[in-house]
Amino acid sequence: MTANIVVKCRNCRRNIIEDCENHLVNAHNLPRNKDHEVNCLSITEETNIFLNEENLPLWISNKIQEVNWSKGRLNCTECDARIGGFDFISGHKCECLENPLPPVHFIKSKVDLIKVKQ
Template identity: 50%
Template sequence: MFKIKCKKCRNLLFNEDDSKRLLLNAHNLPVTTVPDICETVNDENTLYLNEEHLPSWITLRIEAEKWSKGRINCLHCDSRIGAFDFISGQKCSCRSNILPPVHIIKSKVDLIRLNLLT
C-alpha cells in the first residue's frame, strides 16, 4: 500500500489499496512488479495510474477535459502534480507497450510506502 501526498502542501492526495493496484509502471504492471523489459519500466520520474481505479477527483478532472489532454493539479494548493493524455498514445522505449495515459510526476509528490504487519 502507498500514500501519495502533495510535496508542496503535504496534503494527502490518495491512498493505494492493494486490491485496486492504482500505481502502475510503463507496462501496466503494479509498481511492486519490476520486470527487466525496458528502461521505461524503471522510470525514476513518473508514476502511472490505473485508469480503472482513479480517485474520483482525478476522474472529474479528466471528464471536464472530455477525456483528451490536461494537467492534474493538487486539490489543496493547485500545484501541478501530473497529467493525462488519451490522444497521443505514446510508446515506451522498448516500443512494445503504449504508456498508461494518466501519470503523476514523482518529484511533485511524496510517495509513502506503508508496510502493514498483519
C-alpha cells in the first residue's frame, strides 16, 4: 500500500490539495523528503509549509495571476479562512541567509497534512 499526503483546511476539513507529494518543498526550495534534509534551524520551516511555485494547484495559480504575481493571501475555497499566502516581491531569505524562501506557503496552524492509504 502506498500513502498519499492530503492538505486539509483545519477550519472546515475540506481537502485543499489532494495529492501534494510534488507540491511541497522545504524552506530551501528542495523537495520535502529525507533525501533533501537541510541542517537549518529555521523557525520559518516550523511555522510554514512551502509549495513549489512551478507545480502549483490550479486554484492557487489563478489567485496569484489575479494579483499579477505580487503579494496576497490564500484562503480556503470552501470556508474562506486564511490558510497561507504568497509574496513574489519581497524575496525574504531563510534565517540561515543562504537561500530565498519559496514565495508560496501554507500556515501550519491553519492546515493539516494527512497521510491517506491507497
